[in-house]
Amino acid sequence: MVKKQLRLIRHKQNMTCKQVANEIGVTKEYYxxxxxxxxxLSYGLAVKIARVFKKTPDEIFLAEELTNEEQGG
Known part of the structure; x- marks a missing residue:
């Protein structure tokens, strides 16, 4: 689930919602x-979020959406 992934990544990088929001150009509430x-979220916003966390959009938003079989595993 995306929300668990985003929160986990954000916490691992010791960032607040406000810090991420500022980096991607949205309000804290929006983030x-x-x-x-x-x-x-749009693909463009997904890319911005991924850049903040130094990851690709797929690493954050796709990995948990597909089963191992769907991912070719």
Whole structure:
């Protein structure tokens, strides 16, 4: 689930919702809604979030959405 992944990554990097929001150009509330599954995000915003965490969008947003079989595993 994306919200667990985002929160885990953010906590591992010792960042607050506000810090991530500032980095991607949205309000803290907007980012919180993304992280908690209350708001969908565009691919562009997914790329910005991934850059903040020094990851690819797939590492954050795709890995948990597909089963191992769907991922070719």
């Amino acid at each position: 919180w809604q993304i992280e908690n599954g209350k708001r969908r």
